[in-house]
Amino acid sequence: MCGITGYYGNKNMGKYLYNSLKRLDYRGYDSAGIATLNNGKINIKKDTGEVEQINQKHNLEKTDGKIGVGHTRWSTHGSTTKQNAHPHLSCDERFAIAHNGIIENWKDLKSQLNGHRYTSETDSEVIAHYIEEKSKEMSVEEAVKKFFKEAKGSLAVVLLDSKEEKMYAFKRGSPLALGIGNDETFLGSDLYAFSTETDKAIFFEDDEYGIIDQTGYVIKNINGEEVEKEPENFDWDQEEAGKEGYEHYMRKEIGEIPQAVERLENSLNSAQEKQVDRFVELIKNHEKILFTASGTSYHASLMGVYFLNKADIEAQTLIASEFKNYERVDEDTLVIAISQSGETKDVLDAMEYSRKEGADIASIINVPYSSVERESDVSLRIMAGQEVCVAATKTFINQIYTLLKIANKLGYQNHLEEIPKRIEKVIEKNEPKIKQLAKELKNKNDIYIIGRGDTYPIAREIALKLKEIPYIHAEGMMGGELKHGTLALIEEDVPVISLIPEKNSEIISNVKEIEARNAKSIKISPWTGPFKFPNSNSKFPFYTIIIGFLLSYWIANEKNLPIDRPRNLSKSITVS
Template identity: 35%
Template sequence: MCGIVAYIGEKNAYDILLEGLERLEYRGYDSAGLALLDKSENIIKTVRSVGKLKNLREKTSSTDFNSKAGIGHTRWATHGKPTSYNAHPHVSKGLALVHNGIIENYLQLKKELTDKGYVFQSETDSEVIAHLIHSYLNGDILEAVRKATNKLNGAFSVAVISEDNPDRIIAARNDSPLVLGAGDGENFAASDIPAVLSHTRNFIFMEDGDIAVLRKDSIEIYDKNHKKVERDKKYIDWNPVMAEKAGFRHFMQKEIYEQPRAVTDTLRGKYSLEESLIRLPELDEISGALKDASRIHIVACGTSWHAGLVGKFLLEKFAGVPVEVDIASEYRYRDTILDENVIFLAITQSGETADTLAAMRMAKKKGCSTLAICNVLGSSVSREADGVIYTHAGPEIGVASTKAFTTQITCLYMLGIYLGQIRNTMNEKSRSEYIHSLLGVPEQMEYVLNKDSEIENIAKDFKDYKDFLFLGRHLNYPVALEGALKLKEISYIHAEGYPAGEMKHGPIALIDENMPVFTLATKSRVYDKIVSNIEEVKARDGIVIATVTENDTHLADKCDAVISIPGTSEEVSVFLNTVVTQFFAYHCARLLGNDVDQPRNLAKSVTVE
């Protein structure tokens, strides 16, 4: 997750690029840099720094840039540590490049380029693109970018400047966002609209495979077949706050919609379809401990604890290893039996959750190998764990977690298959099926996102109820817990999540016409059981809202409201049911007039006990 800004025109490029990067700070980053084409000397001047943009400003405060064209970047590390030499832009003999995304075949390309004499200064996959473009450069930068991008596997959006072609910037995208801003005597490229919205309201949205040539007075676009095409300009009528939210009403709504992208980014570079393998080189140092582990203890708080409960089902099924899931604040004070054969797995969005961090330190003292699933590079948990799997969710501004939860489950799914590989509990056929199933999640989530208005209408009918019961079974039992938590957090409606089979052991006493029951009833191995639970509710004049599998007319007739989702595996249904419950909570809260992004009494990161 990072930001790109590019400018060509008659104004001071330095000021425009820094301003644009500042407007993208909400996306999160650990380093930043600029490459500016000096007009008088016709050379590219590059400056990079670690940390916040103020460090970049301080580093360049005494420099007089005479530039009308340049590219800027904020980086969140994926390949290589957050250092100045890993920061963008990357340079190759007279050209400079910034890149968002992940190049899956970068190691192969790096070897080919090294054999040709190219010397690499960074640990990144992005530098490969710069050298690859230079290797094809023979006067025409457009043709060089075209040939280079044809060899890339993975996701990328890039902006390139060249001393040999000082009158243009080349921009290209494939499966990674990039927009073009059309101004008057100036043009822009950026990874997100807010970066340049103060300079233009006219935007062109590039499509996958597009390559654009930006000059100060023109924009040319070529499609994936190298044919010149016209893309419509769209006028963006956003105020500054709306711009940061990309036009959504709230950050939470935006982040719900970002989940397909977040899951895709978390998966990038982590799998091989040819070999039916999950690749987690970040766990190499503890792979032996993972292979021989007798137990795994998952420890987390709140939403991350719910993700851990889903992970228990996945890890036990895929890897055949016993898994315990604990709330961190309780785990610390138990007489926990730990030794070197136990893997301690911490799940935390921020990496600074005090209880989780303390629990991990305790486990380390007792000889456990420690593993973390985290969203923040350089956080305390990520620094202290023996191995880290990062969720590439990007910054989550809304206090109520959405995309952090689904990317945590993505990591747990991958970890389960990885453990199945090294522990020989999954054969190649099973791995292939589950990897393909996981890769289909983003598209199926997009389908559920289209249910937004439908779920909003259901929320209108139920927002004024004071109590809710959320029911789920097997893998969807933790999703019921998470759905109830979301409704409590932002709508302030009392809600409880339960495993549906436990309803008759207490909650059934509460069932009446005043307490809706939200049931996750998609097709699964326990489908008949959940149908019986619904019938128990209806027999007591209860109200049932249910998620069901498409074309399930049997349940549709039994429920007061249904939201249908695509038929899929039970493992994938977790992602889809989650989106439904997030939308329901969001719309209830919004319709009640609550502060959705900053609910009362809650903090994004709980850094005290």
């Protein structure tokens, strides 16, 4: 959702906050800002737009100070305006806050505060005014504890106190980490905020808060009792690479997929080998296997169900936001959570529900040291590396590769060799055709994608990418469901993409149904249609999704859309 950064030390404050926010802008890019303390006064610079644009306009890099807070926003409460951008100030300008999450009872809290001047529509601003009001009659620390106990919802907050020259950091439901340097302290929504500066971090648990000043930091629980937390060493120093000659990060990242798969395979066979074995044993030792995930990761979980069923392991999956409404778990259940960021709120909620019911939890994540990983009995990292583009491409491929690796260990015979090289060939041989097809489809309002078996999840994922990137209404569906309603929407020249791994009479019958209605029939197949594939039906989903990624990219490129930062979307969804 939103991204928070904070710093106490002697670095070039503006430059540090600017670079940290750039590393966090995948969490939100509607607006951004910083608050710095210099000579006893808080200076705020904020605006709408992406971090780089705001820096050009307000010179974030040239801001002085020894304490600073930064925020990059994905709008929830309040529209995208400069006034709604964070950080927010208290009336007396003593306090500045940056907040990630949603304060559900902000109106009730606001009703307690009389005479305060609000400058935004956000739920977050009430935090600054609440602390200002309560600190008139108690210490700031007591005010923080009181807010903690009264606030409802999810929150990760960094509070800058100009009078005491301190920062307070507190969290419930939303992620927050503290980095430890030499005579300096860092704060961030995730490690990526400060991973270029230190390799030591502490992760706040729910209902914990930290006090940061010139002497260092102290962590306490909601009752004010000091909590001893050992710093963890981490290895996540990934510099943001440039576009390397590509116009957009999305196209660059599609090209990085073969290298990402190779990196994952090496890790699964070496550094993560014991975790893989533990993962497999957990599956064997449980009667019920339930996946849960959201978005692209949910489509990967559908592939996981297919693979496990092929290995004679009964499995199901459910979208995380509805997990507790439709699933029942117990001590005989293994819940497998899949999340790119490892901070998806709906997934964490499903995990919390499952844990309370006695289930064991495994996970597949990309960002290490994330909440999902830390809350799991065993976790596998997919090693996709950083994705700057909001759309998950490397992530999806590596998720399904990991799931196929697990299924192979359980008896599903599907060899994984040569996938990276073959993906390179798929891109090389088909991109010219895809570019031409993109020109033909750029003005279409609706596209349908049909598949069966292991191509059904791929159809769903292609449809999602067509929605996310070129803003086309798309539906990915089981071919057999065409005649149960959707055929009524198939008119002349409506594009229908059919995923045909082999000469399967059922999917071919579906194709004939849509062609009989004069639809624009587009076949993705190794034996028919315009595209060329390696002769490997069992790997067909890997190659087909590459076509879908590239098609979504090139249609959006034809429409001159903001491919890497599509409207209204964020890569990490930390609120329900």
